[in-house]
Amino acid sequence: MKKTNVLFASSLALMAAQGAFAEDTFKFAMIDPFSGPAAVVSERIEKVLRFAVDDVNGKGGLNGQQIEILTFDNKMSPQETAIQAEKAIDAGARILQTSVSSSNTFALVDFVRKYNRRNPDSKVIVFDGASHDPAITGEKCSYYSFSWVLNAEMKTAGLASYLSGRDDITKVYLLNAEGSSGQTTRQSILDMVGMARPDIEWVGDDTHPLQKITDFTPYIAKIKASGAQAVITSDWGADLALELKAAGESGLEAEWFTYFSTGPGAPTAMAQSGLDGLVYSAFDGDAGIVNDDLAAYEVQFRAATNTSASAFPGDTSAIRALTMAAKAAGTNEVDDLVAALEGVEFETVYGAPAFMRPEDHQIVTQMAVSKFAPVAEGGLDEEGTGWGWTNVALIPADTIALPSTCEMDRP
Template sequence: MQFRKRLFGLVVGAGLALNAGAAFAQKGETVKLAFIDPLSGLMASVGQNQVRSFQFFADKFNNDAMLNPAGVKFEVIAFDNKLSPTESLTALKAAIDQGVRYITQGDGSAVAAALIDAVGKHNDRNPGKEIVYLNHSAVDPDFTNSKCSYWHFRFDADTSMKMEAMTTFIKDLPDVKKVYLLNQNYSHGHQVAKFAKEILGRKRPDIQIVGEDLHQLAQVRDFSPYIAKIRASGADTIVTGNWGSDLTLLMKAANEGGYNGKFFTFYTGVSGTPTAIGKSFEGKIFQVSYNHYNMGGQMGEWQAEYKKKFNDDFYTGSVIHIFNALSQSIAKAKSTDPVKVAAALEGLRFKSFNGDVEMRRADHQLQQTLYMTTWQKASAEFPYSPENTGMTLAPVKTFEPYVSSTPTSCRMKRPSSRPA
């Protein structure tokens, strides 16, 4: 309950700062949040898990004043975008037609790019009907650099931040000597490869990049040719930003193909992948993320409740960040108007499950603690077993926000009524 106690202290402080009535000025008002992600196709298991996560925590925040200082009621409306930018724009229009003023998406940076552009254009053309985009998982660094938008806020750590943490860990592993980069052929995969080469070259210039491949997103059903190629390269380590079915099928092929090197990943704990790994690769798979399965405390209680309710694992912790930030910024703004809430979100600092976090004003990138975890047998110390594999992702290194924070080139264009 430590997180809830910290949050309660923050809520009380906010109430004193705003005055007792102001924090609850919008109490009972419904705030609609459109979820636009894949609910069909190869990545459906990820999207379905995430929409359940949003609905689960909407209910938590709707029924707990300690969590929800604004006192509003959150309603999640799901749209299946089939992992398509075009379908996502259709979903965005449908959401707007239903009176939605807040949207969330995260599965696929190509989709995120289309939504950032569309939301910006909509807001320019429709003053008084603005939309705010709360990005839960799309991690292309450009979104908070060259393509940054006032209306976009990211609650995951971007690829450059995760790679800073990952390479800080790798640089102290002398047995990592030959690295193979295998990634999805779209902006996210390109950025993983780019930053891996750039940062490893700076921190460990002795490491050889012995191969690099990009493959189509959610199209490959058999990764055995890639595993054969990786084995032939002599790589002792694979760095991959793959997620969903693309990581699940990669791990299946690695198991069947006899590859016994290390994996450095972003999404090992995501639907389907733990089962594909099984009891293999103990101590050889690493994941960098802003949360993990063995955080304990309130997060552990929520994970256990989620698993009991859905027979599934909760892993998209940014859902909690989003409801936290949205409720607190609504309370701060004393309004659910997206223009006022966006202004309140800028620079917002709050307590969350991974400590003190801040929505950096310069680029709308959340600054937060990251963790390195490794795949090993579940134990009394680290008991949570994703997909009932008997294995877990146990923490081996914590990276405070300053370690992985990266500079931004964002030149934020703010509404004319806003100070620069």
């Protein structure tokens, strides 16, 4: 009788354990600034990520396991990023993502490289959701790290291709932030655009503190005095919005070629300042690309969140690729997922084919150049401004797929 009771109790315990395991979630941690000036960017990224995850969960999740999003505030600090990464892992996260500022991404990649070496039985993966510093898939590349957006050099290669046909632009001003991302992009512009257009005269080259300037009027005055026909900037968030606001208020008629003007705040600044057709986006894509699936996705996302989704394609691409990789692997174990993510082919939110390059874990896909102006009634506008994106060029993937410089250590 006692033996029967023991067996019965053991069976109940086993069933309880199996039930608990079945209810367990696949935890995905966002480690980004959820306080301070950059919080508005993190909050938009979170909306895009949750929307993509909700779609996957509604279809059964990853191999039957629901994805759970956890958020951690790194306060825009590399040191805090490492602290929050430890907390995320303690909470059970298996994918750690950071998107805002490449210095934070570097810190996370370095932390995870050391963590995985010390903890081979509980490894985690890094997703770079929006940083665009080429070092992330170059000198900092890691077997357990994946970048889901085009890097600065790829975008600059696309911009150089576009500008090669704009011989009306001969005087250009550079405006970029301090830090690795801003200065790496600045150098790639000088190199690639300079090679494509050796006739261009660089009439100014300014560097400013990152996310600390509240009035860019003095910088705009210098640009205006230089006679620049165009400005190229990799600035983002509040910096870019304030620059464009000052440009409009000063009557600056130069064209702006930007990398992040699809992000929060910039569309409102452009529309309010009357910069009609003067601001161009050199980016993975935007809502102005003519594609039925993109339009349907944007309409659905905007109805749910009252904002646009295509400004942050990395999250949608990451979740789409992760879902395909998990299905191919037949498991959610980290090493199996990493192996399946290498070379995975999928479609971006813009309707473009993409794949994850195995050599450096860099997404390879097309990019777009679009300009911002008033849209026709019923068109996709941004931030309720009545203004939106009109695509002027799609740059093929093979034009911007620069050779890999990664020397990856593989397990």
